[in-house]
Each structure stands twice: as structure tokens, then as C-alpha cells.
Amino acid sequence: MTRRTASPLSLVLLGLGVFLLVLAPMLAWYVEPRAKRTPIDVDQITVFEGKGSYFDTEKIKTVADQRLTVTRQVRGDVADSEKSGRAIWDVVTSIDPDKTLPAADPHDALQWTQERWVTDRKTNKPVHCCGEKPRFEGDAYLKFPFDVQERDHLWWDPTLGGTVPLTFRGEKKIQGYEGYRFTGRVAATKTGTRQVPGRLVGLPERGQVMAEEWYANHGIELVADKRTGRIIYAAIGPRKTLRAPGGKKDRTVLLDSRRIAFTEKTQRAQVKLADDDSSRLKLVGETLPLLCVVLGGALTLLGGALVIRGRNSGANGPNGRGGNPDAEGPHSDTSPSALQPTTM
Structure with missing residues (x-):
């Protein structure tokens, strides 16, 4: 009997999704406050x-x-x-x-x-x-x-x-x-x-x-x-x-x-500096964490689904335990009658 394992792609997607989900709170609660x-x-x-x-x-x-x-x-x-x-x-x-x-x-x-x-x-x-x-x-x-x-x-x-x-x-x-x-x-x-x-x-x-x-x-x-x-x-x-x-x-x-x-010139300069700094803080504290949650959640679900599908495919395939419902039936090479010596 051969056991099938999940594909490398599914494991990569699952790992990346989990990483992004862990990264999201780190950005919001650790990186952004220190910025x-x-x-x-x-x-x-x-x-x-x-x-x-x-x-x-x-x-x-x-x-x-x-x-x-x-x-x-x-x-x-x-x-x-x-x-x-x-x-x-x-x-x-x-x-x-x-x-x-x-x-x-x-x-x-x-x-x-x-x-x-x-x-x-x-x-x-x-x-x-x-x-x-x-x-x-x-x-x-x-x-x-x-x-x-x-x-x-x-x-x-x-x-x-x-x-x-x-x-x-x-x-x-x-x-x-x-x-x-x-x-x-x-x-x-x-x-x-x-x-x-x-x-x-x-x-x-x-x-x-x-x-x-x-x-x-x-x-x-x-x-x-x-x-x-x-x-x-x-x-x-x-x-x-x-x-x-x-x-x-x-x-x-x-x-x-x-x-x-x-002056107008000073106002424009101060607004530009404020906008730049505020945008960077928003990126680290809000935009990136939200993106990580959405993308990480999607990748985790997709990767998890592929892992489950790969394992089920291996378990129920032609060489698996459930691959042929008649594997031990009367026409199987390993059926009880095939193992009995002939009386003829």
C-alpha cells in the first residue's frame, strides 16, 4: 500500500499564509508603535x-x-x-x-x-x-x-x-x-x-x-x-x-x-512632511496588517484545502485502501478461492 503526501506547492501556500497571519499583529502591535x-x-x-x-x-x-x-x-x-x-x-x-x-x-x-x-x-x-x-x-x-x-x-x-x-x-x-x-x-x-x-x-x-x-x-x-x-x-x-x-x-x-x-511655503512643506510620515505609519500600522490578514487567510485556506485534497487523493487512489471496492472480492488475485489448491 502506498501513502500519498501533500504536494510541495500546497505546503508552501499553507506556510506562507500562516506566516502572513502571524506577521499582521506583529506589524500592528510591535513594529508600528516602535516607528x-x-x-x-x-x-x-x-x-x-x-x-x-x-x-x-x-x-x-x-x-x-x-x-x-x-x-x-x-x-x-x-x-x-x-x-x-x-x-x-x-x-x-x-x-x-x-x-x-x-x-x-x-x-x-x-x-x-x-x-x-x-x-x-x-x-x-x-x-x-x-x-x-x-x-x-x-x-x-x-x-x-x-x-x-x-x-x-x-x-x-x-x-x-x-x-x-x-x-x-x-x-x-x-x-x-x-x-x-x-x-x-x-x-x-x-x-x-x-x-x-x-x-x-x-x-x-x-x-x-x-x-x-x-x-x-x-x-x-x-x-x-x-x-x-x-x-x-x-x-x-x-x-x-x-x-x-x-x-x-x-x-x-x-x-x-x-x-x-x-507662510504658504512653510505650510506646504509642513503638510508634505506630515503626509509622508503619516502615510508610512498608516502603511505599517493599518494597510499592511490588513493586507496580511486578508492574503494570509486566503493562502491558509487554499493551502489547507490542497493538503487535505492531496492526502485524500492518496488514501483513495488506485493503490490505496479504498481505491477498488472489489480488491478482496471474488475476482481479485488475492481472493480466498485463488489461494485454495484445486481438487480437480
């Missing part, structure tokens, strides 16, 4: 533009209706990031009127800051190490956490030196790409002191005074990519003023704009 990590090899520039007023140090007065540009460059410190396991970004921001552009010399800018942001690559929460400057809090700043939630977030405002509650306002399309919109504002807050001529704060009889610096923000609007947390649109309304010591009234406006927002 959601803040990048460390970033090097990008975002530009805001708007109109407003600023204190012109040459004219020694505030000039109005001027174009203002905010330029922010973010560079990842790859070596320190790999060493610490954190996302370490060095950030340079300058605010300039037209006459000090391009924003290359910090001495010309209305405001120039250099910061070092250190965050947990998975949660986007601040990590207080590795030369962080300033010490910041909150859960949203240069980006939001992955898988942005439809809830309020705390945004770190470096000028304020504190967090600002951002309220979730639904969805908004930027350059045809949909993200979550958040808004907030900052009431006038004292942020420090500065030595200035007394006449700038209404005290002409005094040569120099330690004036109070006050900061407010008319409105903050941020639109974040839902999956990656990348900010695809940002607008701010900064106001910085000087007051006399203990004063209740702004005496000199250092900077004031109702709205400075991402």
Missing part, C-alpha cells in the same frame, strides 16, 4: 510672516504697520540623541523687520533666542537632561504627541516662560490636508525687568529705571497632523511692552502684532 518615535535627524526652517509694530532703536520710537518675520531653525543633535535615547533639538528663533533680513546676524534682530529642547521620543513629554534650555513643561511645543487627542493640551510658550492651555476646536484643512485645530491666548503677564531710560516709561525726570517687561498674546492657533503631531499651521499674536515699576499701563510697545502666521 512612532520623534525623529532625531531633523534640519528644517519654518517661517512666519505678518504685520505689526516694533520699537526702532535707531529712531528711538515705535513704528507701526511694519512687516515682521519670525524665522525658526530646528536641528537635531543626532550624536547626543543616540547616546541619551532622547530627542534633542537645538532651536534658533529670530524676529526681524525687513531691514534686518535675512535673519543671519542675531545682533540685528528684534529678538533672538537659542534653545535646546529635550523630549521623550515616544510620549513627547519634556525630559530634564542633556543641557535642556530652558526647563520647560507641557505636552505640546514644536510638535504634539503622536495620535493627537481631541482634548485640550498644554503648549509651552518660551516668551511667557510657562504653559498655555490650548482648547481643541475641531478639524481644519491646511493646503487641502486635514488636521486638528487648537487655540489659546495669553493675558498680559509680567515676564521680567529691563534697565531703560526713564522717559520710555513715562518717567522723564529719571535717567535710568528698571522697567517692567510685560508679555501677552492676542491669539495662538495651531493645526496639528492627527497621526504624527507635526504642526502644519501656526499663528501667534505677540505683544511685548514696557511699564514703569509698579505701573498699570503700557508705556512703550516693543513688539505688537495681531497675527504672524506660517
Whole structure:
């Protein structure tokens, strides 16, 4: 009796199907979560533009209706990031009127800051190490956490030196790409002191005074990519003023704009980056697992059916036990009568 086995093709199909079914949850539950990590090899520039007023140090007065540009460059410190396991970004921001552009010399800018942001690559929460400057809090700043939630977030405002509650306002399309919109504002807050001529704060009889610096923000609007947390649109309304010591009234406006927002070029660049990153995460976390389940299930069923068919074919074929119902019948070569000696 010969036993038939399954064909190699059926075993290959069955094995491939099982492999794909095992791969699907691994992609969704293991690979994709590990792909959601803040990048460390970033090097990008975002530009805001708007109109407003600023204190012109040459004219020694505030000039109005001027174009203002905010330029922010973010560079990842790859070596320190790999060493610490954190996302370490060095950030340079300058605010300039037209006459000090391009924003290359910090001495010309209305405001120039250099910061070092250190965050947990998975949660986007601040990590207080590795030369962080300033010490910041909150859960949203240069980006939001992955898988942005439809809830309020705390945004770190470096000028304020504190967090600002951002309220979730639904969805908004930027350059045809949909993200979550958040808004907030900052009431006038004292942020420090500065030595200035007394006449700038209404005290002409005094040569120099330690004036109070006050900061407010008319409105903050941020639109974040839902999956990656990348900010695809940002607008701010900064106001910085000087007051006399203990004063209740702004005496000199250092900077004031109702709205400075991402340029069209920056919006397009941010949307492209967000779309690319989001598409890759969706591919690994949703598309490929679903494809693996569908294709793996089909191959498993097909391979299993072929294996069963091959074995049944072997068991019931011409040489199998059930191949000929008369194999032990009266006409068989091995029938009882054929084995008896003749009496003739």
C-alpha cells in the first residue's frame, strides 16, 4: 500500500499564509508603535510672516504697520540623541523687520533666542537632561504627541516662560490636508525687568529705571497632523511692552502684532512632511496588517484545502485502501478461492 503526501506547492501556500497571519499583529502591535518615535535627524526652517509694530532703536520710537518675520531653525543633535535615547533639538528663533533680513546676524534682530529642547521620543513629554534650555513643561511645543487627542493640551510658550492651555476646536484643512485645530491666548503677564531710560516709561525726570517687561498674546492657533503631531499651521499674536515699576499701563510697545502666521511655503512643506510620515505609519500600522490578514487567510485556506485534497487523493487512489471496492472480492488475485489448491 502506498501513502500519498501533500504536494510541495500546497505546503508552501499553507506556510506562507500562516506566516502572513502571524506577521499582521506583529506589524500592528510591535513594529508600528516602535516607528512612532520623534525623529532625531531633523534640519528644517519654518517661517512666519505678518504685520505689526516694533520699537526702532535707531529712531528711538515705535513704528507701526511694519512687516515682521519670525524665522525658526530646528536641528537635531543626532550624536547626543543616540547616546541619551532622547530627542534633542537645538532651536534658533529670530524676529526681524525687513531691514534686518535675512535673519543671519542675531545682533540685528528684534529678538533672538537659542534653545535646546529635550523630549521623550515616544510620549513627547519634556525630559530634564542633556543641557535642556530652558526647563520647560507641557505636552505640546514644536510638535504634539503622536495620535493627537481631541482634548485640550498644554503648549509651552518660551516668551511667557510657562504653559498655555490650548482648547481643541475641531478639524481644519491646511493646503487641502486635514488636521486638528487648537487655540489659546495669553493675558498680559509680567515676564521680567529691563534697565531703560526713564522717559520710555513715562518717567522723564529719571535717567535710568528698571522697567517692567510685560508679555501677552492676542491669539495662538495651531493645526496639528492627527497621526504624527507635526504642526502644519501656526499663528501667534505677540505683544511685548514696557511699564514703569509698579505701573498699570503700557508705556512703550516693543513688539505688537495681531497675527504672524506660517507662510504658504512653510505650510506646504509642513503638510508634505506630515503626509509622508503619516502615510508610512498608516502603511505599517493599518494597510499592511490588513493586507496580511486578508492574503494570509486566503493562502491558509487554499493551502489547507490542497493538503487535505492531496492526502485524500492518496488514501483513495488506485493503490490505496479504498481505491477498488472489489480488491478482496471474488475476482481479485488475492481472493480466498485463488489461494485454495484445486481438487480437480
